[in-house]
Amino acid sequence: MTIATGRNFLHTPGPTNIPDRVLRAMAQPAVDFSTPEFLAMLRSIFADLKRVFRTESGDVIVYASNGHGAWEAALVNALSPGDHVLVPGVGHFSVNWAEMAEAFGIVVETLPGDWRHGVDPAAIEAHLKADTGHRVKAVLTVHTDTATSITADLPAIRRAIDNAGHPALFMVDTVAALGTVEFRMDDWGIDVAVGGSQKGLMQPPGLAFNAVSRKALAVSDGAKLPRLYWDWRRRQDEAYYKWFCGTPPEHLLFALREGLDMVFEEGLENAFARHARLAEAVRRAIAVWARGNCLSLNAANPREAANSVTTILVEGGHDIEKFRLTCRDRFNVSIATGLGPSRGKAFRIGHMGFVNEPMIIGALAAVEASLALCGIPHARGGVTAASEYLATA
Numbered sequence: 001m002t003i004a005t006g007r008n009f010l011h012t013p014g015p016t017n018i019p020d021r022v023l024r025a026m027a028q029p030a031v032d033f034s035t036p037e038f039l040a041m042l043r044s045i046f047a048d049l050k051r052v053f054r055t056e057s058g059d060v061i062v063y064a065s066n067g068h069g070a071w072e073a074a075l076v077n078a079l080s081p082g083d084h085v086l087v088p089g090v091g092h093f094s095v096n097w098a099e100m101a102e103a104f105g106i107v108v109e110t111l112p113g114d115w116r117h118g119v120d121p122a123a124i125e126a127h128l129k130a131d132t133g134h135r136v137k138a139v140l141t142v143h144t145d146t147a148t149s150i151t152a153d154l155p156a157i158r159r160a161i162d163n164a165g166h167p168a169l170f171m172v173d174t175v176a177a178l179g180t181v182e183f184r185m186d187d188w189g190i191d192v193a194v195g196g197s198q199k200g201l202m203q204p205p206g207l208a209f210n211a212v213s214r215k216a217l218a219v220s221d222g223a224k225l226p227r228l229y230w231d232w233r234r235r236q237d238e239a240y241y242k243w244f245c246g247t248p249p250e251h252l253l254f255a256l257r258e259g260l261d262m263v264f265e266e267g268l269e270n271a272f273a274r275h276a277r278l279a280e281a282v283r284r285a286i287a288v289w290a291r292g293n294c295l296s297l298n299a300a301n302p303r304e305a306a307n308s309v310t311t312i313l314v315e316g317g318h319d320i321e322k323f324r325l326t327c328r329d330r331f332n333v334s335i336a337t338g339l340g341p342s343r344g345k346a347f348r349i350g351h352m353g354f355v356n357e358p359m360i361i362g363a364l365a366a367v368e369a370s371l372a373l374c375g376i377p378h379a380r381g382g383v384t385a386a387s388e389y390l391a392t393a
């Protein structure tokens with residue numbers, strides 16, 4: 001029996017639920033983008049994004065693009081052909097960002113990783129110490145890898161770069177973390193941060209960000225990769241048309257304005273605490289299911305487990321796609337399968353952005369029922385454990 005009425009519970013790790021307020025903000029005509037009102041709105045968005053990235057000295061660039069575009073923007077602005085970058089190979093998105101770098105003639109030095117642990121700051125420090133000629137121009141790190149659901153310790157990585165006395169830029173993809181967990185660009189010495197709209201910020205897909213330090217802007221002046229549309233400098237031109245290098249994506253910006261209002265009404269710290277609570281509820285459910293000796297948390301070190309998404313490993317060759325489709329088509333709950341090496345061996349529950357307790361409990365109940373329907377071994381009571389945790393936390 002398929003139940004098609006009621007809401008679809010969107011628990012993919014992006015795109016995420018869009019609040020009605022944000023949807024309504026887009027239901028308006030296009031406007032003349034030269035009006036003082038529109039320009040004031042734009043300025044307020046750029047100012048508020050700086051608050052989200054926690055940067056006062058840096059600048060934020062907004063692209064009409066998805067995260068891949070912002071990845072490319074970060075690379076072509078900061079690097080030159082033949083430059084080396086250091087990439088900890090700890091997940092799908094760091095590997096993909098590195099592959100993109102290679103397409104631009106950048107040489108990738110990869111630190112081996114097993115996808116069940118986060119970035120090892122000591123390995124970064126050792127690698128950079130050995131790079132006495134400063135061949136490495138940037139360290140590329142993913143804050144929360146959406147495939148592994150592991151969050152990197154960014155301050156520790158910053159310390160590792162400093163301990164090595166290395167001038168490399170610190171470039172961070174915070175696409176799947178921004179708005180869900182602390183991120184402090186200035187305090188943590190991050191030079192380039194890549195963000196996207198469609199995850200923690202509760203937006204439609206289509207906007208992506210680069211937050212850029214003064215050091216990165218200075219490096220960018222001498223960077224040699226061809227760029228025009230993505231060029232940070234061009235987009236800082238006072239001619240407002242060029243803030244977007246063309247027509248501003250007005251409706252996505254109306255949505256973003258509303259979403260940022262919601263972020264600050266809740267308060268960033270409160271949003272982080274909410275994400276931590278909901279993620280812990282998911283992990284409590286998994287801890288119970290895991291007693292069936294088939295399911296386990298991908299994050300081998302629970303302290304590294306992400307607050308925005310959870311990856312659950314499934315042993316025994318069970319049909320994960322059938323399980324995912326049971327969740328979606330039978331219970332109207334969308335989850336995701338594993339990526340890269342864990343494709344067919346894992347599923348992922350997204351819990352970022354516009355989510356609350358009953359949504360999480362509902363999603364977990366559908367997952368538990370689908371596990372039973374698909375014959376995937378698990379101990380019952382995961383949903384109860386999650387709700388008991390929420391009742392006390």
Ligand SMILES: Cc1ncc(COP(=O)(O)O)c(C=O)c1O
Pocket residue numbers: 013014066067068069093142144145146173174175176196
């Ligand atoms: C951590 C991370 N980086 C980058 C991307 C790419 O973003 P997009 O799909 O918007 O291009 C994603 C998408 O899921 C992501 O999770």
